[in-house]
Structures are given as C-alpha cells and as structure tokens.
Amino acid sequence: MITTESTPDLYRRLAAALTDHIEAVPVDRWDAPSPCDGWTTRDVVAHIVDTQAQIVGVVGLSIPDGPSATDDPVAAWRHTRDAVQAILDDPAKASLEYDGHFGRTDLATTMRTFYCFDLVVHGWDIARAAGLDETIPDGDLDMLDAVVAQLGDSLHMDGVCGPALDVTADADRQARTLASLGRRA
Numbered sequence: 001m002i003t004t005e006s007t008p009d010l011y012r013r014l015a016a017a018l019t020d021h022i023e024a025v026p027v028d029r030w031d032a033p034s035p036c037d038g039w040t041t042r043d044v045v046a047h048i049v050d051t052q053a054q055i056v057g058v059v060g061l062s063i064p065d066g067p068s069a070t071d072d073p074v075a076a077w078r079h080t081r082d083a084v085q086a087i088l089d090d091p092a093k094a095s096l097e098y099d100g101h102f103g104r105t106d107l108a109t110t111m112r113t114f115y116c117f118d119l120v121v122h123g124w125d126i127a128r129a130a131g132l133d134e135t136i137p138d139g140d141l142d143m144l145d146a147v148v149a150q151l152g153d154s155l156h157m158d159g160v161c162g163p164a165l166d167v168t169a170d171a172d173r174q175a176r177t178l179a180s181l182g183r184r185a
Contacts (some may be wrong), residue, residue, distance in 0.1 A: 007112040008088040014119040014140070015081045018048075021123050022077050025130040030073065034129035035183050037162070041129040044122050045073040049080045055115060056087055059096035059107050084111070117147040121161075121181060134185070136174050144177050 162182025
C-alpha cells in the first residue's frame with residue numbers, strides 16, 4: 001500500500017530512518033566501498049547532502065552553509081535534514097513550482113517521489129557498506145516499487161541507477177526491488 005502520509009511527515013519518517021543508519025556507521029566504515037560504484041559510505045552521504053541542496057535551489061531556496069560531509073558526514077546530514085524539513089513544513093515553500101524533467105511540478109511533489117525514494121535506497125547503500133541491518137520495511141518497498149513504475153527507464157539514465165539486474169526465481173521482494181535499481185542484495 002502506498003503511504004497516505006503528508007509529504008513533510010513522509011520525509012520526517014524516512015529521514016529519521018536514514019539518520020539512524022548514518023549515526024550507526026562505525027568509524028572504520030566511512031571509507032568502505034558502497035554498492036554505488038566508486039563511492040564510499042561517506043560519498044553516499046555527501047551525495048544525499050549535495051542533491052538535497054540542489055533540488056531546493058531549483059525553486060530559489062537554499063540550505064544555509066553547514067558542516068562538510070567530507071569532514072563530518074553525520075553533522076552534515078543532520079544539518080541538511082533539518083533545513084529540508086523546515087522547507088517542507090512551510091507550505092508556501094514546499095509548493096514552489098519549477099519546470100522539471102517530466103514537466104511543471106513543485107518541490108513537495110519532487111521530494112515526495114524521487115528524494116524520499118533516494119532516502120530509502122541510499123539508506124540501504126549505507127547499511128550495506130557499513131555492515132548494518134539492511135532490511136527495508138514493506139511499506140517503503142511499496143513506495144520504491146511505485147516510484148520505479150512511475151519513473152520507468154528514467155531511473156536508468158546515466159548517474160541515476162544502474163541497469164536492472166537479473167535475480168533468481170526464489171529472490172525475496174527486497175532483492176527484486178533492489179535489482180530493478182541495479183543493486184545486488
């Protein structure tokens with residue numbers, strides 16, 4: 001079932017889960033390779049921080065300068081999370097429109113689909129790289145599957161997700177969903 005949570009509440013919940021993963025990364029795992037080809041655990045956090053700053057920028061907003069993900073990935077994520085949450089909690093800011101890849105849209109819609117999707121997928125990447133629990137809740141798998149269906153081949157453009165991978169017939173749902181995003185569970 002797709003969530004009926006408001007966008008600010010969905011972001012809050014998924015960001016909290018991602019925060020749990022980021023805060024649990026052992027010190028010696030920040031430079032471990034992640035499932036994202038060529039990226040370390042730290043690089044995944046830096047990517048999340050950077051892309052969230054970029055998306056709010058398309059509607060003329062910004063995230064105040066904060067800690068660097070290179071120097072302190074935990075603090076950088078917390079800073080970014082709090083700034084984005086404040087934007088989403090303000091209906092006037094969240095409803096700002098722009099011309100996106102699929103046409104005219106608003107910030108909240110983009111955050112609800114692609115960027116909340118990103119929180120879950122990159123949460124799994126971080127958990128995998130850091131040796132943490134990699135379980136994605138069923139409701140979040142529902143959301144991932146819905147976004148995969150909505151975005152289709154656009155998910156496999158250069159720099160987004162890798163090509164879909166084959167899975168065995170007995171693969172569980174999480175493995176199948178991740179394989180559709182180019183990740184081997």
